[in-house]
Amino acid sequence: MSASSISIRVNDAQHTVCCDPKTPLLYILRNDLALNGPKFGCGLGECGACAVLIDGRAVRSCVVPVTAVQSRSVVTLEGLGDSASLHPVQQAFIEENAAQCGYCLNGMIITVAALALREPNADDDQIRRALEHSLCRCGTHHEILAAARRALMLSRTANSPEGPDEELASSEADYGEANA
Secondary structure (H helix, E strand, C coil): CCCEEEEEEECCEEEEEEECCCCEHHHHHHHHCCCCCCCCCCCCCCCCCCEEEECCEEEEHHHCEHHHHCCCEEECHHHHCECCECCHHHHHHHHCCCCCCCCCHHHHHHHHHHHHHHCCCCCHHHHHHHHCCCCCCCCCHHHHHHHHHHHHHHHHHHHCCCCCCHHHHHHHHHHHHHCC
């Protein structure tokens, strides 16, 4: 098939790429746009390493053709926040030391960010269900769950018109006592 000029919006910037319309979005993100947050894991949409937000939903970019996102908003890990202003989910994963090898982190963070958008008061069962198809082979599951809990709390606090609330202070006090 011949290459086509395709326009996509990624991390609030418009890009035009020339590629086969069936090219997986992941390849465009990594190879053409130099966005390396999404990782190539399985290539089958099974592991979650390649997850991105498409219109606020976590989607596996390795199985999405680039033409499917032409009129949509794509956000990668790089688009969530930066070192000067971390996204609450990124901040939570750092605070909870929720990394070992780090290969799964893109998918975990993107999945939790999507969960925070659609269900900011998610309980542990909802968090587990959201993350059940994001694979971590290093065994940081407890830290990832703790980071997801903290991320939802930080997201609610960040989106609250009153700013930081008692829930955050109380939770941090509980966290400190439990880990002392």
